[in-house]
Amino acid sequence: MASVPSKLYSDDVSLVVVLLDTNPFLWTATATATTFTFPEFLAHVLSFLNSIILLNQLNQVVVIATGLNSCDYIFDSSAPSKVEPFESARMPLLYSRVLRRLEDFLGSDERSERSNGAAAAAAPSSLLSGSLSLALCYIQRVFRSGALHPQPRILCLQGSPDGPEQYVAVMNAIFSAQRSMVPIDSCVIGAQHSAFLQQASYITGGVYLKPPMLDGLFQYLSTIFATDLHSRSFLQLPKPVGVDFRASCFCHKKTIDMGYICSVCLSIFCKHHKKCSTCGSVFGQANPEAAAAATDRKRKAPEV
Amino acid sequence: MDPRFNVAEKRQLNGEEEEEEEDDENNMEAWERAYADERSWESLQEDESGLLRAIDSNALHHAQYRRRLRSLSTVSTATRIQKGLIRYLYVVIDFSRAASETDFKPSRMAVAAKHVEAFIREFFDQNPLSHIALITIRDGVAQCLTDLGGSPDSHIKALMGKLGCSGDSSLQNALDLVHGYLNQIPSYGHREVLILYSALSTCDPGDIMETIQKCKNSKIRCSVVGLSAEIYICRHLCQETGGTYTVAMDEAHMKELLLEHAPPPPAIAEFAVSNLIKMGFPQRAAEGVVSICSCHKEAKVGGGYTCPRCKARVCELPTECQICGLTLVSSPHLARSYHHLFPITPFNDVSPTLPNSHKLPRACFGCQQPLIQSGNKPGLRVACPNCNQHFCLDCDIYIHESLHNCPGCESQRNSKPVTGE
Numbered sequence: 027m028a029s030v031p032s033k034l035y036s037d038d039v040s041l042v043v044v045l046l047d048t049n050p051f052l053w054t055a056t057a058t059a060t061t062f063t064f065p066e067f068l069a070h071v072l073s074f075l076n077s078i079i080l081l082n083q084l085n086q087v088v089v090i091a092t093g094l095n096s097c098d099y100i101f102d103s104s105a106p107s108k109v110e111p112f113e114s115a116r117m118p119l120l121y122s123r124v125l126r127r128l129e130d131f132l133g134s135d136e137r138s139e140r141s142n143g144a145a146a147a148a149a150p151s152s153l154l155s156g157s158l159s160l161a162l163c164y165i166q167r168v169f170r171s172g173a174l175h176p177q178p179r180i181l182c183l184q185g186s187p188d189g190p191e192q193y194v195a196v197m198n199a200i201f202s203a204q205r206s207m208v209p210i211d212s213c214v215i216g217a218q219h220s221a222f223l224q225q226a227s228y229i230t231g232g233v234y235l236k237p238p239m240l241d242g243l244f245q246y247l248s249t250i251f252a253t254d255l256h257s258r259s260f261l262q263l264p265k266p267v268g269v270d271f272r273a274s275c276f277c278h279k280k281t282i283d284m285g286y287i288c289s290v291c292l293s294i295f296c297k298h299h300k301k302c303s304t305c306g307s308v309f310g311q312a313n314p315e316a317a318a319a320a321t322d323r324k325r326k327a328p329e330v
Numbered sequence: 331m332d333p334r335f336n337v338a339e340k341r342q343l344n345g346e347e348e349e350e351e352e353d354d355e356n357n358m359e360a361w362e363r364a365y366a367d368e369r370s371w372e373s374l375q376e377d378e379s380g381l382l383r384a385i386d387s388n389a390l391h392h393a394q395y396r397r398r399l400r401s402l403s404t405v406s407t408a409t410r411i412q413k414g415l416i417r418y419l420y421v422v423i424d425f426s427r428a429a430s431e432t433d434f435k436p437s438r439m440a441v442a443a444k445h446v447e448a449f450i451r452e453f454f455d456q457n458p459l460s461h462i463a464l465i466t467i468r469d470g471v472a473q474c475l476t477d478l479g480g481s482p483d484s485h486i487k488a489l490m491g492k493l494g495c496s497g498d499s500s501l502q503n504a505l506d507l508v509h510g511y512l513n514q515i516p517s518y519g520h521r522e523v524l525i526l527y528s529a530l531s532t533c534d535p536g537d538i539m540e541t542i543q544k545c546k547n548s549k550i551r552c553s554v555v556g557l558s559a560e561i562y563i564c565r566h567l568c569q570e571t572g573g574t575y576t577v578a579m580d581e582a583h584m585k586e587l588l589l590e591h592a593p594p595p596p597a598i599a600e601f602a603v604s605n606l607i608k609m610g611f612p613q614r615a616a617e618g619v620v621s622i623c624s625c626h627k628e629a630k631v632g633g634g635y636t637c638p639r640c641k642a643r644v645c646e647l648p649t650e651c652q653i654c655g656l657t658l659v660s661s662p663h664l665a666r667s668y669h670h671l672f673p674i675t676p677f678n679d680v681s682p683t684l685p686n687s688h689k690l691p692r693a694c695f696g697c698q699q700p701l702i703q704s705g706n707k708p709g710l711r712v713a714c715p716n717c718n719q720h721f722c723l724d725c726d727i728y729i730h731e732s733l734h735n736c737p738g739c740e741s742q743r744n745s746k747p748v749t750g751e
Contacts, residue, residue, distance in 0.1 A: 094743070095742065095743045096741050096742060096743075097737075097740075097741035098741075099698055102698065138743075153740060153741055153742075153743065155735060155740040156737060156740035156741030156742075157741070159696070159729075159733060159735045159736075159737035159740050159741075160695075160696060160737045160741065162728075162733055163694075163696030163697040163725050163728065163729070163733070163737055164696070164697050164698065166697065166724065166725070166728045167697035167698075167699055167724070167725075170724055192740075193665070194665065194668050194669070194672065195735045195740050197662065197665040197666070197668070198668075198669050198733060198734040198735050199733065199735055200662075201662075201665075201666055202732045202733045202734070205455065205732060206732070225662065229662060269614075270613070271611065271613070271614070271660035271661050271662065272611040272613060272660075272661065273611050273660075273661040273664065282611065283610065283611055283612075283613075283638035284608065284609070284610045284611070284638050284639060284656070285608075285609060285611070286606040286607065286608055286609070287606065287607045287608075287609050287664070288604065288606060289415070289416055289518035289604050289605050289606070289607055290415075290604045291671060292415060292459075292664050292667055292668070292671075294664070295606065298606055299606065302604070302606075307604035308604065309604055309605050309606050
């Protein structure tokens, strides 16, 4: 943390942790469907990051890349800047640093994909749970740094579809963010709405937006997501959409109004069963053996 | 000299004497009390060469936490005990004469009430499907302050409105009352009592051993947090019913002991029969619709949820429908409990004296805090056994106590930890 005179911190100083979706499958898909490409997207995002830093001299920006096989820190505006190579002086410092680190990251992400083989290709979702966890760890460090710290928030620029296997981890991260009062804003750049991010923004009190026109992304970002938490109460921001909190049953993946919950492992079923298919407990009778074997088996994450 | 002046002076002197006498009642001068209250010597420690040093409280705190974590994880992995996720907990607070003692500042009663409030909030955060009720003991009589319910605010409001202590304490009366209530709850629920006991005695109308046996037969798990000293009857009660008995040394310790009861305890399989529970997942009503809610009996605009069975309106989840009795939850409430079922493995200490310690990561994987101490030596750190990433001690605590995700494992696709194993 840069040490600054403490009295300068007021309630409109923000720390924005931006989670950047770098899923190559997403960007090849959007590039063929629309004319919006990854370089264009980056151009919008970089100007947005620059404008946040310009809004207040104490504002801080951290960028975390959400890759297909890994997540990593790309940029931290509070990190001491090293001596830059001479030729990059034409570009603003932020741009060159972000671009260089991003290139490194994409390279290593691709390498780890090759070593993993085709496993990832089957699941074109990026690792949102990982980057959310990293962001929350970073924010905890800022909280620890003293009584006066910038107001943190997380902005997810996500386009990949939700990965059902990440459900429990993403929910854990959302609840932890809620407990430490960190709002998660989400800007969905993909084709479909993201149920994870809808819940994340709803539960933590952030803004959820799926811009209808990606060509004007910078305008959406700067009008909606650049405002600090204090000023938000004065603005007409997109209203929280109705989030469907109904659960889907584990047996048929149907969304249900009423269902049965296993008292041991909290699995959801739409009909009455004799035995729990996930934990193996037998219902309605005392059977300690079956119950003892309960948590042995791994359970699939539910899709909501 | 004016004799009246003398008298006045004398009176003043007397007054000072009286004040001194008051001080003598505590047997301490003001400067002595400062030492007695702060216990400044406790933060010092002798090192190997006999020199006094301040205790490194950070490392100590972390060591304590690690011990707790390890003891928890060995219990849960060794014997595969399931967790009681649906709990019915009666919190019994002793507001007898003994609670007015001032060894906790300002009084045991005020401190107990403050920490019970924190406990209730933490409890519902960790057990969204559970219920709490409050009971107070005053004048030898146990009184039900609130009925079993899932709303933290109503409990806290009732507790704070009814502070005051008098009379004797009666463990038996409290247990009898709780037993009567807990016998009615469904068999899948875990029946628990948590008693904050200040008194050093119990004035009972009958044989307390019979009551303890009754609780044992009804499978009620009784735990006691003592505020004064250990007493045999509490130890006996906890041993018989499978609870834990702890005695608080000071305020911080008491808070810690109370919060230990917030995570779901390992459940004994025969205690609660596994069962399917019928639950409703109500949808949020459209904004701007006026309707009368069934919980407050008031007309409200917008918000609220509609019970899928009887279409009654309730204000918040989770709750039980007032009209048809259906348990109403939303899917995040269920998800909030999942981390108890799939805990993440404790991280391993990394010894800084490894042969190639200069090759260790230089920053915490989670928060990027440098892990290098002054002099280019690797600092204290821990590593996840699954993904081998290194974390600082603060992240370690945050990850295990609040986040319940390992950032390293979540940032890898193939080596995702097999949850719950």
